[in-house]
Amino acid sequence: MAVVASQVRLRPTMLSDLDFVTSVEQDQQNRPFITPWERTQHEGAVRFPDFRHFIVEAGAGTEPAGFVILQGCRNPNASVELKRIVLQPKGRGLGRACVRLLKQMAFRDLHAHRFWLDVKTLNTRAQALYASEGFVEEGRLRESVRAGDGWDSLIVMSMLDREYQARVALGEEL
Ligand SMILES: CC(C)(COP(=O)(O)OP(=O)(O)OC[C@H]1O[C@@H](n2cnc3c(N)ncnc32)[C@H](O)[C@@H]1OP(=O)(O)O)[C@@H](O)C(=O)NCCC(=O)NCCS
Helix, strand or coil, rough: CCCCCCHHEEEEEEEEHHHHHHHHHHHHCCHHHHCCHHHHHHHHHHHCEEEEEEEEEEECCCEEEEEEEEECCCCCCCCEEEEEEEECCCCCCHHHHHEEEEEHHHHCCCCCCEEEEEEEEECCCHHHHHHHHCCCEEEEEEEEECCCCCEEEEEEEEEEEEHHHHCCCCCCCC
């Protein structure tokens, strides 16, 4: 059953959430697609104003469904990064709802000029999500991350403020 954006909430991560955050990162379903952080890196992201670290809640309950991190919230070039998104219930529309909320936060609240991310080439699910939400491929960082005994490349994708506003005008955003 699809989750609608209005049923998804982002609340600031607390230090007491970090056991959950690190366990979700280490989950074998998620680990291949991200580069897990040390707990201290998450502590830094919770505390430093350049980051926004959120727990995702969905539906009626307050059980955490995942977490997201924005970086560059004080970037002088107004270039904000979707640093991480990890959700435990998959394929229920939660990812799309979160990406829409995060675009709104980046462009409306943080006044981003550019909202960007990178995604591993093996992560076809996330690529499909970002492309269908209007992110444009900028280029590839060839063989820039380890993948098993070999390497994977990172695809850099972004959306610009004017592209977001055009989507808002077309009713494609929140
Ligand atoms: C990537 C992730 C955030 C997406 O969230 P999600 O809730 O599973 O995604 P949604 O249900 O909103 O699906 C969004 C789109 O992804 C694509 N998608 C979903 N499941 C897919 C699959 N198994 N294979 C390919 N594409 C898939 C579809 O295009 C889908 O849109 P549609 O259902 O309208 O066709 C989530 O799966 C996740 O946390 N994955 C592990 C960590 C990760 O990869 N993080 C991103 C790192 S860049």
